[in-house]
Amino acid sequence: MSSLYPSLRSAVTDVVNDVSSGRFTSISPPFPSALTPIPRDQLVDRLQSVWSSLSANGDAQQSSSSRHVDLLRSTLELVGKDVVIQPIVSGELEPQPDASDEQTCRFQTALQDRLDIILTLYEVAAESLSGVQALEPGAIFIPLLEELVELIPVETWRDLWAYVETRAKRFTKDMPASRGKALPLLRIINSFLRFLPRTPEDLIFRGRVHQFASSVISVADKSAINMRGDYNDIKTTWDESDTSQSSTLNASAEKEEDGDVKMQSDVKEEVKASTETEFYSTLWSLQHYFAYPPSLDGPAVQSNPGEPARTPFETFKAKTEFVLPKLFEQTQKEKEMMGKDAEVISRKRKRSEGQSDASARGFFHPRFLTGKRLFDHELTDSSFRRQILVQYFILFQFLLNLTPSTAAKQAFTGGMPKTFIVDQENEDWIKSKVAEIKEELRKMIPDGPMFEETVLSIITRERYYAQWKNDSCPEGVFEVPPLDKAVAKKAAEQWRKRSAPPSQYPYKLGSRSLSRLWNRGFTGIDQLKGWRSPATAVSLDEEIKRIEADDEDDKAMGKEPSAEEAALNKDRKTRLTWRGLRQASRTDLRHFSALAQKRDLHILVDLVNEQNERMAVATATDANEATEVGTDDEAVDVKVGSSEPPGMVMEVESKVKLESEPQAADP
Structure with missing residues (x-):
């Protein structure tokens, strides 16, 4: 076993040098952002031969016994650190934050190739010693990644995270929940999210990290669930001031130490200033209850001399009764200033803001400042008031889980002692305030109803999530049961019918x-059954006159038409007038200028008739004149052929010519 570590390290180093010798030379500008990995089969062949040679020597085989598994794992971890971590520490692989594209590509190529070689080595070792859980590849490789994240600068994390995404299936296979290799992987994810800057350019990268976490970590994993009820440790500070009044202010005047008398206006100004200061302190003091709900529990304490002792929850109730009406007044004032068109103005303002900054389409969550000078301006901002009301919503949702009917079901009470129970009176008070806040959120502009609906949906989902945590996070809640075979067959049959051509x-x-006409040999329009020529403007005008004549006859006989008949006749005349004007627009459009004052078909038909009469008279006159001229010509021909002297004939011709030419008008 003593020779396994140096032998394995030397063999893996040779593989790294052999692979990296011609690796970067194959990459030419422009340098790619996504590197092409070395084929896994190529690495498996090389590393299997290395591991087989070591097994043949007996080093790895001896280490396969149960008592040497830890030693073998330590050897693999040391080889991984020597190949990946040690070159970065020694400066052989030097990541530079402001490096050029060529230097960045060279570093990422060398780093990712070494990681691929080590990951493949771990997989080969696990396959040769199957059944050894301690040699699972991900359990050794993920801690190596965790240590690597702390060594390289943040600027190089994007390329490293691309490597994690592409190789995740290899080292997250069969990953248990809340133990084993899931914990170091969760620490890596949190490290990325903790140190990444919160700039718009990094939002997409953060989304990739969250998406990866949701894909590899089960939704029932308790490692990311706040089971103990820890709260945010951010504390809100504000300007503390003594809001208690040393004496009661009279309605008319008050004497000072020097004997002067304060006017009533001065007294009102002091009362107003005192009320504003008290409202400022009370509103910001509520943040203590919002941030740490266990502060609502405790014994009764006398805060001011002369006042009865009150528990922290009673103090919270008194502050709420003082603050909420003040916030509601601001909404009413805003609506009164905008008038009846408050919603229209808010929509216009929202649309103009969206046009000026089209890229800012999400929500912005500011951290409001607590300065006294800013307090009046913050109250006029609807988003500030909404934030306070939503905080009330969240706290009330938490307190409603501590009623006598639900407190026994709560396995985790968020740090609240088991003795804290919301009795029936306080439960009714909380529900009444929830109803008031709902109504207020609907009234606030802009988009009050939509905002209130969104908040309620989030609160409802939070209630189900809390109940799921109290039930020890059962994973079966998220499992969808398979469909019945009969339902599946019916759906497939319906889909087959719909997808058929x-x-x-x-x-x-x-x-x-049209198809029947074509099949019967259509040759002319006379074959159409019931065909008749379209109505003309004159015929439609005559029909309107008949309707008007019938109305006049009824009136003459003393018969008044009913309202329904009158409306029906008016509608018929309107339709006939429209049809007549449409027909006349094709032939007599020049007369439509006379209909500028009133669209009356009678006027148009009269103008057309007058024009037709004038044209008929002009045509008859021209015909008569042509007839007379023809008679005179015949007479001249006869005379020319007679035996009259030439002088007489010339005189007759000149007379006929003068009579046939148009005469000039008399001046």
């Missing part, structure tokens, strides 16, 4: 009527 459409020409 549709049947061919029976009508090739688009509809049944």
